[in-house]
Amino acid sequence: MIALAIGIAFGFCLERAGLGDSRKLAGQFYFTDFTVLKVMFSAIVTAALGAFWLARLGVLDLAGVYVPETYLLPQLAGGLLFGAGFVAAGLCPGTSCVAAASGHGDGLMVVLGMFVGVVVTGLAFAPLRHFYDSTARGPLTFPQLLHVPYGAVVFAVVALALATFAAAERWERCA
Amino acid sequence: MRRALAIVAATGGVLALLAGSPYPLDVQRLATAVAREDDHVTAVELAAWLRAGKHRLRVVDVRTPPEFAIYHIPGAENVPIESLTAVPFPAEDTVVLYSEVGIHGAQAWVFLRALGHRRVYFLRNGLHEWLDDVMSPTIAEGAPADAQAAFDRVAELSRFFGGMPRKLTGRADTSEDALRARRRGC
Amino acid sequence: MSEALTSAPLPRERERVAEGRVRARAYSDPYLAGTALGLVLLASFALAGRGLGASGAFTTLAAKVTSSPDLHQSNWLLLEIAGVVIGGFASALLAKRLRFTAVKASRATIAFGGGAVMGLGTVLARGCTSGLALTGGALLSVGSWLFMIAAFAGAYALAPLLRRAWR
Numbered sequence: 001m002i003a004l005a006i007g008i009a010f011g012f013c014l015e016r017a018g019l020g021d022s023r024k025l026a027g028q029f030y031f032t033d034f035t036v037l038k039v040m041f042s043a044i045v046t047a048a049l050g051a052f053w054l055a056r057l058g059v060l061d062l063a064g065v066y067v068p069e070t071y072l073l074p075q076l077a078g079g080l081l082f083g084a085g086f087v088a089a090g091l092c093p094g095t096s097c098v099a100a101a102s103g104h105g106d107g108l109m110v111v112l113g114m115f116v117g118v119v120v121t122g123l124a125f126a127p128l129r130h131f132y133d134s135t136a137r138g139p140l141t142f143p144q145l146l147h148v149p150y151g152a153v154v155f156a157v158v159a160l161a162l163a164t165f166a167a168a169e170r171w172e173r174c175a
Numbered sequence: 176m177r178r179a180l181a182i183v184a185a186t187g188g189v190l191a192l193l194a195g196s197p198y199p200l201d202v203q204r205l206a207t208a209v210a211r212e213d214d215h216v217t218a219v220e221l222a223a224w225l226r227a228g229k230h231r232l233r234v235v236d237v238r239t240p241p242e243f244a245i246y247h248i249p250g251a252e253n254v255p256i257e258s259l260t261a262v263p264f265p266a267e268d269t270v271v272l273y274s275e276v277g278i279h280g281a282q283a284w285v286f287l288r289a290l291g292h293r294r295v296y297f298l299r300n301g302l303h304e305w306l307d308d309v310m311s312p313t314i315a316e317g318a319p320a321d322a323q324a325a326f327d328r329v330a331e332l333s334r335f336f337g338g339m340p341r342k343l344t345g346r347a348d349t350s351e352d353a354l355r356a357r358r359r360g361c
Numbered sequence: 362m363s364e365a366l367t368s369a370p371l372p373r374e375r376e377r378v379a380e381g382r383v384r385a386r387a388y389s390d391p392y393l394a395g396t397a398l399g400l401v402l403l404a405s406f407a408l409a410g411r412g413l414g415a416s417g418a419f420t421t422l423a424a425k426v427t428s429s430p431d432l433h434q435s436n437w438l439l440l441e442i443a444g445v446v447i448g449g450f451a452s453a454l455l456a457k458r459l460r461f462t463a464v465k466a467s468r469a470t471i472a473f474g475g476g477a478v479m480g481l482g483t484v485l486a487r488g489c490t491s492g493l494a495l496t497g498g499a500l501l502s503v504g505s506w507l508f509m510i511a512a513f514a515g516a517y518a519l520a521p522l523l524r525r526a527w528r
Contacts, residue, residue: 003437006405007444008451010413010491013398015452018388022472026527029520038391039398040494042180046399047499049187051406055197059407062197063291064266066411068488068497070504075493078486079508082479083515086490088523089475093415093483094491096476097442098449105464106472113473117480118419122429129431132485138263141501147261150198151191153501158188162181165392177392 011098020098022090022106029087034168041161052154067139074132089113200289214284216296218304221271222332225250231268235259236302237283238274248273248305249336256283260290269294277301310338386456402499409437412496416483418442433487471526482512 017039018024027033054060086092089110091099096114099107121128143150208214216224224232225248234251236243243253254262256279264270270287272295274280280297287295298304312333314326330340388394405412417438424432453459464472483489486508488497494512497505 001440002408003440004444004447006401006409006413007441007446008448009401009404009444010398010441011445011448011450012452013394013401013448014445015449015458016389016456017391017394017398020449020453023527024388029516030524030527035388035391039395040490040498042392042395043399043402043495044498045184045188046396047402047406047412047495048501049184049191050399050403051499052191052194052197053187054403054407056191056194056199058199061291063293064410065406065500066266067263067500068412068493068502068505069265070502070507071487072504072507075486075504075508076511078482078484079511080482080515080518082482082486082489082508083512083517084519085475085478085480085482086512087475087516087520088526089472089479090527091472091476092490093419093479094413094442094445094489097415097445101446101449102453103459103461105462106468109464109469109472110476110479113476114416114419114480114483115423115476116473117477118416118423118432118484119427119429119480120477121481121484122420122423122427122432125429125431128485132431137503139265140263140503142503142506143501144261144263145503149192150196150501151194155188155192157498157501158184158191162185165181177390180392180396 010094011101014095014098015102019095020091020102020104020107022099022104022110025092025095026087026090031171034172037168038165041164045158045161048154048157052151056151067141070137070140071132072135072137074134077131085117198289198291205285205288208288214281214296215299216271218298218300218308219329219332221248221298221305222309222336224271226332226335229269231265232271233264233268234271234273235283236274237272237279238302242275246302248302256286259283260286264292266292266294269296271296271298273298273305274301276303309333309336312338312340313343314341315343386458398495399499402495411437412492412499413441414438414488414492414496415442415445416480416489417492419480420484432484467526471523 014020018035019039024033025036028036051060051062051065055062089096091107091110093114096107096110100111125132142153146153221234225234234248236247236251236253237256237259238253239255240253247253251273256274264287270292272280272283272287274283277298277300280301284295284297308329310333312326312329314322318326326340333340402412414435415438417433417435418441420432421434421436421439423429424434450459479489486493488505488508490509490512493502493505494509498509
């Protein structure tokens, strides 16, 4: 199935980038290793540009691609919590699977921890429900929010990414 | 190699800024949908959907807020037509647009279809169709049996929404005044 | 995929090469790997009408185990994450990086705890770095960028306190 094939390619790329190594990932947050930033933003830029241009040329039906829904408060809170857990674990859900698959023992621990965390949250869901459903905004995108053309936002993302890369390279050279 | 990637990205980004919308407008497909009458629903169909609690149905009133406040279809949300393109409709939602008489509803249909939404419909005769066919449906006395049966089904739906179905005695009065009188409602 | 050794090997890699033992390949250039990842994401858009994900696979398994109806379920993601495991394994194997390391108890505990906190975060946010930051980021989703910024903020905020753990 396509899901499996895409997953294999996904896992392969992550491991190639070195993101199966928790120490390498954590380096991002101690300013010693900017791989996380470089890989993530390169991927985002490539996919955003690619999606825009394939759609613009009529090859891809952009409206048919599922856009994650926005829930302002839960995603803000979830993000903060996720980041805290991330810097402790040194791995995210995807990379933890890659780490475990490539033999890193701590990868397996992160996988188990995440599973337990998800299970407990699911069981103790009732008090969270109201917060969980709050501030829903549907599949809101920046072009819609800011009333600017889609291409303009793509341009901004590319510009932001390139500037960030330049800054990261500078830092790595001087540090 | 990095430099090459960066140049490609930068070029792609700058051109994107100037390139226009990534949602190509396939006018022919829209025209075909109109001809096949895939573009609209009747007020009675909408009423049936509303009563059945159709999954992920969204009824959107594209008139101004004051007009919306006076009367709107139950369960409708108000999105004035100029704000419509900024509202993110998930692809799984079925959107039914309506306006006073149907013109803005039809235009709004084109806008949402142009943005790629597929499950979009409008009320051909707008709110007037709702008021006439759902809130005050009528049938002439002495109409054939199948028409009576159809009317009875609509009447039941009408009462659900607090409407007033009527059997007309004598000649059906379809003068403008009578129609307007029905629309004022009570 | 051709591998140009453009980045300097990590200290650990250099050690191993010097010792003349297994010669593992250095990691790919991050920009190249990132671009490749972006192409995978793009392929997903084109072929499956959706992006990547990871936490969704965890919630699906958890939902199956605990019959919790509130957790998001997706069989697509289960298959995809199986692929991720296979792909990660294959890449490590081909690059001769496959080695099963033992874990210190302290590291194991922190990894587990960090994972648990991430679990909570992903349920609330309805996604993780793969599904939100990468996919939602590429699709210009407001909530996804918000999540990504919050995640980086949370990580940088807690980093000083965990410095000792990473020594």
